[in-house]
Amino acid sequence: MATQEDVAHGSRYNAYMALILSTIAMIVCFMSWSNFAPLAAQVAKMFGLSVGQKTLLLATPVLLGSIMRIPVGILSDKYGGKKVYIILMIFILIPLFMITKVHTFGMLLFAALLVGMAGTSFAVGVSYASVWFPKEKQGFALGIVAMGNMGNAVAALTLPRISASKGFTNVYYFLMIITVIIMVLFAIFCKEMPTDKTKSVAGALSVAKESNTWYLSLFYFLTFGLFVSFTNLTPMFLGDIFGINAVTAGLYAALFAFLCTIVRPIGGSAADKFRPMSMLQWIFIIIAAFSLVIMFSFKSQPLFILGIVGTGLAAGWGNGVIFKMVPEVSKGNTGAVTGFVGAVGGLGGFFPPLVVGWIKGWTGSYQWGIALLVLTALVCWYMLRRRFIKGDVHIVK
Template structure:
């Protein structure tokens, strides 16, 4: 990389922006996924059914998904640093609320608000992408997207904090972490260049690009799988195989960690090889490994293997897809990221709800996983039809 990166800022500015936006996203994702590793404890505290537990897990994902669209647009227009700092200040409100609520309804409201933490993805990608030339953006966006690791860090740390220091301590820890990182981000990061003449109409023009919607569908599968299984794995392991909350949290962290760590590798490969071909293999792998999960709910070793393998496939897919995002509409990376990221988040919102309802109705999880297989098949067909058969090339 040269001293100037894409005509703006020095190498030091670029690496600081990449590093601190990634670490800030880790903290935000810890807040976004705070209920998953504590699901058993929260369920006991509020006497929740399986359906209510899955509703609680899905609720933060809803707002964090929908609001990625306007937040991504705001980042492009006003600057990612400003938006990031406002976002971190906002999520302190629900983090303070959660230890003080005494009803399931208020807990759901706080969960909805803390969902804003999930929009950090749109801000981080918009902010980090401008510092690097396009030929390096697959790797750079793969690195900043490792902020998803916040799910894994939450799964490893929050059950231990709750067990050692109490439920309330979890949220005071998250508050302190968010404040510290907000201060570091404010001091050390420069603001990105922005075009203040941009209009909402101009940003929404990305919806006219068919590739925006195809990438949104693909990310609905891959990132949705990451969010859904990170949230559901502790519930699966405690309910099906009798794991403790702490041990189940560690396995959830393993899933989230592998899915996140391999994401930059997917982005790097997409810098070197044709992304469409990589996605073809990724979707095929997800289909195979999801079938393994569907058939192994009574086989502990096979079930865990299926979870790990599907996480690896999804992680590679996440990296490949976001290599393609900046090419959809030049100058509107935040807007495209918002739309694609929103669909990915919704992909994490619906599966826990559907799987919870199916479990209530049928007494098993298998049909819910079968729907995941069907979604992957649809994505495979759409990829073949639009990008391979019709030869639509947004990345050469």
């Protein structure tokens, strides 16, 4: 196992192998985490689902994947990210296999809940990769590893095509095969991170007492929640409103997820050089502006796509900026802080599909659901400005 001295003096091979394979592993895990979104129309037809049931199915994996980021992040800090990552990938194989055998919506929902554990790969990846890089490079490094979010885009591009050509169940056999492959590669080529076995759960949970943990969680609720919920909702929006087929809608969802992901390391790198909170206030304003574009574009597909692209770029940049600050909140507890911030961010992806589905059923329109996104962005802007811009609080010195 690696020692603190190994990390401090740097094995370039260990560092970059950890970064590369953590990122690839997260891509594979996120493909499983978001598997229902690009297949939503087909699944709804197979199981006879209503709009409410469909949005519940999309949201369910996000729930467990969000809540469990806290204990999984703590376990990574205490026992090592390599061990936890391998165990996680073994567990994911169980619900993926279950999905190929279920015949009722209730059992499908249960399998969806379990496959949500794939979303905890974010906490493991950040905890594992962060220890190999010095402070001045962590914004960029964590931006790179968090590009594992691109698994959403890869799922949107590949899964509808596999389903159309090979059948629905083969989608899940494909996911199982690539999960096993990356698990074996991770086991062979990655070195375990340094850990502190004396660290207690109570000590790790002490990060909840840090007010900055909750401020970053609120901001990530908006930026990462927007990424997750819009990746899931875009195919439904395009299908229901504009009558676009599942494969084409998946391409648009992949575009959104790709843009949101690819700018993340750019945001993290920028946060290495400039004051992160100053950038975030403009990001929140841009998100609010493009959300207004979406809100009033349900009769114009080009305008809707413009709104999606704009929010994706802003949210992705914001994700990178926020995670530059995560290792600074509580030294030695990066996994725990990541767990909390990631959990709240994941819940930001859980609630919107449910709320949007409920509002659509009540009002017959998606617009009021988008209006809540505008309001959330403005609340985040106000809280950030009051505490970090006009106040004297600094997470990154």
